[in-house]
Amino acid sequence: MPSQKPIRVALLGCGTVGTEVVRLLTGQAADLAARVGAPVELAGIAVRKPNKHREVPADLLTTDAAALVASDVDVVVEVIGGIEPARTLLLDALRAGKSVVTANKALLAEHSAELSAAADGSGADLYFEAAVAGAIPLLRPLRESLAGDRITRVMGIVNGTTNFILSGMDSTGASYGETLEEATRLGYAEADPTADVDGFDAASKAAILASLAFHTRVTASDVHREGIASVSAADIAAARALGRTVKLLAICERVTEGDQESVSVRVHPAMIPRSHPLAGVNGAFNAVFVEADAAGEMMFYGQGAGGAPTASAVLGDLVAVARNLVQGGRGPRESAYAGLPARPMGQTPTRYHISLDVADRAGVLSQVAAVFAEHDVSIAAVRQEGRVDDASLVVVTHAATDAALRSTVDKIGGLPVVREVVSVMRVEGEET
Amino acid sequence: MPSQKPIRVALLGCGTVGTEVVRLLTGQAADLAARVGAPVELAGIAVRKPNKHREVPADLLTTDAAALVASDVDVVVEVIGGIEPARTLLLDALRAGKSVVTANKALLAEHSAELSAAADGSGADLYFEAAVAGAIPLLRPLRESLAGDRITRVMGIVNGTTNFILSGMDSTGASYGETLEEATRLGYAEADPTADVDGFDAASKAAILASLAFHTRVTASDVHREGIASVSAADIAAARALGRTVKLLAICERVTEGDQESVSVRVHPAMIPRSHPLAGVNGAFNAVFVEADAAGEMMFYGQGAGGAPTASAVLGDLVAVARNLVQGGRGPRESAYAGLPARPMGQTPTRYHISLDVADRAGVLSQVAAVFAEHDVSIAAVRQEGRVDDASLVVVTHAATDAALRSTVDKIGGLPVVREVVSVMRVEGEET
Incomplete structure (x- = not known):
């Protein structure tokens, strides 16, 4: 479908990822057009210092990101990072019905509700595969x-x-x-x-x-x-x-x-x-x-990172967004219907590994074990090794709440037979 | 959007995967409705022997798959497997504008051109995540x-x-x-x-x-x-x-x-x-x-297989297809524009591991190596180990065409110093 009207793309930011996006967009133009069903055309690149970007076509560079977003473009690709000005620019784009592809994890983790609402209001697409785990389709x-x-x-x-x-x-x-x-x-x-x-x-x-x-x-x-x-x-x-x-x-x-x-x-x-x-x-x-x-x-x-891998994820989203524009339809919208509450860490059960330097004498283990029992923290494994004048004691617990584990460790640290709490760390993966 | 018209689904086949599809569709009905934006409703299940399927609602069972496909359904999910009658049923569905979700790898590997053409003709969706690698999103x-x-x-x-x-x-x-x-x-x-x-x-x-x-x-x-x-x-x-x-x-x-x-x-x-x-x-x-x-x-x-994992992939596709019906738009179409030729195996470079029982005497290695050189097959690694009255000789090659490797191995097998070609196998992964 080479007669299709081109999909015009505004690129915001041209650092490591942006440069690779430009390279892939131009280097694979024919492939992308065939996959999308229309040419995908770079309309402009917003940067702060145009003279620092000699690797991209000079006539595409602009310092006026807002004007670029407001111009005759169909898709806005954002690789600036950070909250502002990215937030305002993307909200403007979405409200104007322009689809957005972004790699901005900080922005999404703070303002996805606002961005999704803007996308839903106008029916625009919001894609962000590159925001997590770089090139990995996740x-x-x-x-x-x-x-x-x-x-x-x-x-x-x-x-x-x-x-x-x-x-x-x-x-x-x-x-x-x-x-x-x-x-x-x-x-x-x-x-x-x-x-x-x-x-x-x-x-x-x-x-x-x-x-x-x-x-x-x-x-x-x-x-x-x-x-x-x-x-x-x-x-x-x-x-x-x-x-x-x-x-x-x-x-x-x-x-x-x-x-x-x-x-x-x-x-x-x-x-x-x-x-x-x-x-x-x-x-x-x-x-x-x-x-x-x-x-x-x-x-x-x-x-998980790097210019080319992240750009690969951006381009995959760009093809999806452009296909939707050509074929009609939209990508998936925000799905937040479940509205589950966030559980505070103090109430979240995890397992712990605790490594102690203890006095090497009878009764130490029973004193330590008593503290665990007192706080209802069940012990999964213990290893005690004598050394010259003290001993190393390692305890791995079953899952217990963070709060219980914290008070257990506090109390153990105060036992006279415990010389030092060497290491306290959560344990994940298979049961030991 | 509970007021939305339900998406009606015909299920063809009810073996291990089909049974799990029914279980997930009914057990997660509320979640699926929220994710799709409309209820997803099982309209009927086509099986050969209804009395063998006591685990699914009896009133949904039918032996007339063609009539079920032709009835008032929006999506056809096929988990029968094999070429016929699956092929005819899915072509009928797609031509009638009904979207198809299938796990049928054999059918897709033979007839995807025909199925894609039918889908494109009517604008219906054709999804098949479950056909490869079960639950793995691939x-x-x-x-x-x-x-x-x-x-x-x-x-x-x-x-x-x-x-x-x-x-x-x-x-x-x-x-x-x-x-x-x-x-x-x-x-x-x-x-x-x-x-x-x-x-x-x-x-x-x-x-x-x-x-x-x-x-x-x-x-x-x-x-x-x-x-x-x-x-x-x-x-x-x-x-x-x-x-x-x-x-x-x-x-x-x-x-x-x-x-x-x-x-x-x-x-x-x-x-x-x-x-x-x-x-x-x-x-x-x-x-x-x-x-x-x-x-x-x-x-x-x-x-990669099993009822529940495969059903998970089917359900993911079903949600996508149903979302497209609710929101408008289509999933990705067949993309075959590149039309690259298939390379015959005889011309495909691979590496080989060859293990030989050889006579344990001077000159054996040089005779064997000469055959490799003669066929332009470059040797990456060799290991020779003497035994009681013979020796084991292992050769790993660099990449060479299958044809060259095959004639090399044939010739080596005929050398008088070679007692037995013990093992010949391709090598993949990192260079040895």
Whole structure:
């Protein structure tokens, strides 16, 4: 259908991802036209400093993003990132009936309700596959392929920087600080690594995943978030001694109590068995496990970031949006009908690994065990090893609420026979 | 939108998958209605022997599938399998403008052109996620998420029966015959296992995957197919000695020679390194690797068969089709614009592992190596081990065409110094 009116695309932002979007759009123009049923044409690229973008056609560059959005374009692709001006620009686009493709996880994790309402108001499409796990097709499977199933759990590694650092600490035994420095030097961590290492990036992604998986509006503020800055070499060593490794996990769980359902959405480091498929996901790769009632367990694995992989996801969405414009119809709308409450972390059952330095004498284990029993925290496994003048005691618990575990650990730390609480960390994956 | 007109569904077939479809449709009715925007209603179930289906509502059962398709239904879900009567029923449905969801890989691998033409003629939807890799969302990612990328390779384990048998042979050292018997006894292989063990099932799936990945019409007859019946305990042992394992792989490759592109689509057993992620896929699980220019390498993993997992994929498609009916619009159409030629297996470069029993004397290696050189087959690795009165010689080649490898092996088998060609098998995965 080469006679079809071209689909005109406004690109907002032209960093690593935007540059790749331009490259793919122009390099594959004939293929894209055949797949869409009409040519897909780049109408303009909004950037802050046009003279910094010599790799894209100069006549397409503009500094006036709002005017570009308001011009005669059919689709707006946003790869600026951050809340503003992206939010205003995309709301303007959607309200004007222009479809939007965005890779902006922070914006979606905060303002998806507003954006979805704007899209529904005008009938425009809102696609955002690139916002989570880069090139890995994950959001489309969640919101379309599994739309007839009941998803119970999504658990994955969705941040490459923290995964690179934890992989590094695991293989070298180095401290968090040393490894972060190395990651920054190699370009795996940004100069200000806060968004990554404090878990903000993963929390945004967890909010998006949970929203789609549970048909419930989940925002970043609903996500319990712990970063990796407090993961010590001792934690890593303790994990290793148990055949485990430490990963920063994003976990979205459906929790059922009686006939009450809620969702627990959290980001925290956790020990997982080395035999777990997520344990083998190293460096900048991402992987996500999904469990659903009928489908069972699934895993999705691939490159979680980077210009070309993210651009691949953007282009897939762009083809979908453009096809809808050519064929008529719309992509899936926001599905938040279930409206499940977010479960506070204090009430969420998880398992814990606790490693203690204790005095090496009779009765220590019984004192420690008594504290667990007192707080109703059931012990799954214990390992005690004598050393020269003290002993190492490792306890892995069954699932208990965070609140119960916290008070248990506080009390144990105060026992005279306990010299040091060496490592306290959540445990995920198979039962030990 | 509870006031919306219900979407009426005809179910054709009610075996393992159909029963689960009924269970999910009725058990999740409220959720499905919320997700679709209208109730999804089962209008009838066509079966051959109604008295054999006591687990589904008797008033829905009919033996007249054609009349059910012709009745006032919006969507036809087909889980009968096989070519006829499925083909005629689905063509009738599509021509009448009724959308179709099918799990029928054999039908799609033979007649997708005809089915797609019927769908395009009336504007109906044709979805078939459940036809390949059961519950794993794979087709939607290929034809939608990666629609803006250039897929170069799809390689995976897509048949659970053969994977169960090969896993079994690997762990016990037993013969193919013994392991097949065990698989049949446990219900992992059918009484007539031909479709699975001879690779027909995997070949149908490979044709479907290649069609979507390469925007080219690929039918089962374009797929080079080798089953697992000739895999011997010696092959498995030879693989093990090299840190490899044997899997039945479906491989779809884009081959570029000069400015000529073609596709190689094949199903055959191959040795892969034990460190390869596909090596860890055991029993009835499926896993598929996808490589694309921009996205890089991705893996999809999950349950490849079974009633509930397959029904999950069917329901996902049903929700998509029903949403399209409610919102207007259509799902993706057949995309076969690229029309790449299928590359004959004789011209397809693959690597080979050859294990020989040879006389243990000077000059053997040079004689064998000369035959390889003569046929322009480059050797990647050699391992020779002396035994009591002969020696074992293992050769792994670089990629060469199947034709060259075949004549090399024929000639080597005829060398007087070669006592026996113990094992000849393709090698996939990382270079050795």
